[in-house]
Amino acid sequence: MHTYLLRRILQTLPVLVGVALIAFVFSELAGSPIRGLLGQSTSEDIRRKVEAYYGFDKSRPERFLNYMQRLSKGDLGVSIVQNGEPVTKLLLGGLAVTAKLALGAIFIAIVLGVSLGILAARRPNSLIDYGASIFASVGVSFPAFFLGILLIMVFSVRLKLLPIGGYEEGQVKYLILPCVSLGLISTASIARLTRNCMIEALSKDFVRLARAKGVSEWSAVLHHALTNALVPVITVIGNDFASLLTGAVLTETVFGLPGIGLKLSRAIFSHDLPVVMGACVVLSLIFVVANLLVDLSYSFLDPRIRYGD
Amino acid sequence: MATDAAILTAAERLAPRPAPRWAKALRNPRTIAALAVILLTLAMALCAPWLAPHGYKDQYRGEENLAPGAYLLGTDDLGRDILSRMMYGAQVSLAVGLCATLVSMLIGVAVGLLSGYFGGWADSVLMRFTDTIAAFPSLLLAMAITAVYDRPHQTMAERIAVLIFALGIVGWTGMARLVRSQVLTIKGEDYVNAARALGAEDRHIILRHVLPNCVSPIIVVATLAIGGNILGEAGLSFLGLGVQAPFPSWGGMLADARNYVDTFWWQAVFPGTAIVITVLAFNLFGDSLRDALDPKALK
Numbered sequence: 001m002h003t004y005l006l007r008r009i010l011q012t013l014p015v016l017v018g019v020a021l022i023a024f025v026f027s028e029l030a031g032s033p034i035r036g037l038l039g040q041s042t043s044e045d046i047r048r049k050v051e052a053y054y055g056f057d058k059s060r061p062e063r064f065l066n067y068m069q070r071l072s073k074g075d076l077g078v079s080i081v082q083n084g085e086p087v088t089k090l091l092l093g094g095l096a097v098t099a100k101l102a103l104g105a106i107f108i109a110i111v112l113g114v115s116l117g118i119l120a121a122r123r124p125n126s127l128i129d130y131g132a133s134i135f136a137s138v139g140v141s142f143p144a145f146f147l148g149i150l151l152i153m154v155f156s157v158r159l160k161l162l163p164i165g166g167y168e169e170g171q172v173k174y175l176i177l178p179c180v181s182l183g184l185i186s187t188a189s190i191a192r193l194t195r196n197c198m199i200e201a202l203s204k205d206f207v208r209l210a211r212a213k214g215v216s217e218w219s220a221v222l223h224h225a226l227t228n229a230l231v232p233v234i235t236v237i238g239n240d241f242a243s244l245l246t247g248a249v250l251t252e253t254v255f256g257l258p259g260i261g262l263k264l265s266r267a268i269f270s271h272d273l274p275v276v277m278g279a280c281v282v283l284s285l286i287f288v289v290a291n292l293l294v295d296l297s298y299s300f301l302d303p304r305i306r307y308g309d
Numbered sequence: 310m311a312t313d314a315a316i317l318t319a320a321e322r323l324a325p326r327p328a329p330r331w332a333k334a335l336r337n338p339r340t341i342a343a344l345a346v347i348l349l350t351l352a353m354a355l356c357a358p359w360l361a362p363h364g365y366k367d368q369y370r371g372e373e374n375l376a377p378g379a380y381l382l383g384t385d386d387l388g389r390d391i392l393s394r395m396m397y398g399a400q401v402s403l404a405v406g407l408c409a410t411l412v413s414m415l416i417g418v419a420v421g422l423l424s425g426y427f428g429g430w431a432d433s434v435l436m437r438f439t440d441t442i443a444a445f446p447s448l449l450l451a452m453a454i455t456a457v458y459d460r461p462h463q464t465m466a467e468r469i470a471v472l473i474f475a476l477g478i479v480g481w482t483g484m485a486r487l488v489r490s491q492v493l494t495i496k497g498e499d500y501v502n503a504a505r506a507l508g509a510e511d512r513h514i515i516l517r518h519v520l521p522n523c524v525s526p527i528i529v530v531a532t533l534a535i536g537g538n539i540l541g542e543a544g545l546s547f548l549g550l551g552v553q554a555p556f557p558s559w560g561g562m563l564a565d566a567r568n569y570v571d572t573f574w575w576q577a578v579f580p581g582t583a584i585v586i587t588v589l590a591f592n593l594f595g596d597s598l599r600d601a602l603d604p605k606a607l608k
């Protein structure tokens with residue numbers, strides 16, 4: 001287990017270097033930010049001195065090593081638009097909100113998706129099954145930001161139950177609609193997969209044995225079948241996490257929720273490339289770590305999966 | 310013997326041929342509906358200059374924010390006809406959705422073929438590269454690419470090319486893995502060994518024997534990817550990374566409408582519904598193709 005853990009963690013290293021390399025290449029393509037920072041009126045001489053100060057006169061490989069060094073210290077550069085504000089500080093301010101949004105959405109997606117999948121699997125080709133299948137098809141075709149706008153129209157504008165957007169620390173009501181609109185999208189794919197895996201699991205011998213043994217229906221479905229159906233579901237949740245993160249960017253933009261995604265979309269709008277790249281690096285990092293956790297969770301869910309003891 | 314063979318061919322010729330597998334898919338009403346929606350959207354997009362009741366940038370003073378009525382789907386905050394703008398917006402969605410899928414299909418098929426056929430270090434290098442790209446949240450990477458290439462005074466064609474390139478270059482990893490796994494099974498088949506024994510070159514074997522046998526799964530996966538790319542384009546346009554105003558895109562229209570959710574619902578609901586219906590049609594059509602062409606391998 002320990003060697004597997006170590007190997008799996010080491011495997012993420014090239015990916016992380018790849019993330020940094022791609023971010024670096026794109027920053028390079030965008031050119032030096034110094035001209036933008038200093039404005040057009042500054043003389044060439046001063047610009048060169050400032051560029052040398054920040055290491056822009058060095059060769060590309062050298063600059064990449066510098067960039068990696070700064071990244072490993074958590075330094076993502078400075079914002080061009082917001083008067084040289086450190087990108088790391090700017091983004092860390094939004095991390096808590098994005099984390100709350102993502103976790104809330106995953107919670108909704110898992111609870112709703114798995115229960116819908118179980119209900120559909122227990123009665124294949126029933127009304128519930130058809131309903132769940134239509135919901136799943138429409139759900140995967142729905143952009144999260146459109147769903148967000150529709151929810152605002154119904155729950156904020158018509159029914160006046162929830163705020164139309166914005167955020168206040170510690171107030172759950174600002175998070176409900178964003179979490180629902182982001183979560184419902186992933187609910188669709190989770191429900192579809194849970195249904196298929198559960199139908200297979202329910203027909204297995206160990207479930208029939210459990211039923212023959214006289215365990216309650218509840219226990220046969222939840223304890224015996226579900227734990228076996230859950231591994232592929234967890235994989236999909238891991239894969240879905242990518243669309244969840246990009247969905248978070250769009251959802252935060254719709255609701256004006258001040259997380260990393262909103263900072264990213266504002267930075268895109270104001271052409272603040274260091275912030276755009278920084279946000280992409282941070283979000284990719286979160287994604288890589290999440291996938292690592294998903295991989296490691298398999299052996300807890302299914303004791304038959306062991307890694308090279 | 311010769312007569313036996315002749316009888317056999319004659320019998321084969323007389324026997325009713327089984328309908329081709331794709332024809333089976335067309336018997337399903339779900340498939341027909343999906344295909345009809347796709348063709349209708351395509352026709353609307355292509356014929357927008359003739360079909361649209363108004364120009365996409367025609368502004369009618371004093372007729373801003375009109376509810377559906379005189380203008381079939383209402384007008385936006387600048388007094389432009391929403392239906393006409395949606396028709397032109399369909400051009401962007403479909404062009405980007407289809408071309409980006411084509412780009413990622415070409416990259417994915419090439420990587421998968423080379424990796425699966427040659428194996429060895431080429432396989433290792435290509436697959437590690439694929440893993441690294443797949444480790445990114447793809448739309449996020451597309452956002453970064455489109456943001457870097459977001460310069461003032463870009464022409465319409467340049468902007469669309471950036472969108473196609475960005476979405477195409479991030480979306481090929483699934484295709485590469487699929488083609489690779491297909492190639493690995495096909496590589497061991499007798500007809501490939503026979504071709505090799507006859508002295509065929511690698512290029513000939515890949516193009517004549519291996520690739521044709523991967524075509525159905527490639528078509529299925531590509532069809533299922535179109536919807537995702539249309540959603541991706543809508544997301545990028547919603548963030549202001551799409552085509553430049555005044556040319557419309559469905560995502561961009563939703564972004565404009567976001568400011569009026571409390572008053573002018575039609576400005577968001579119609580373009581949004583267009584996205585959902587189009588993506589749904591492509592997804593359902595892809596599902597049907599999968600069921601018809603390759604029921605086992607892709608489930």
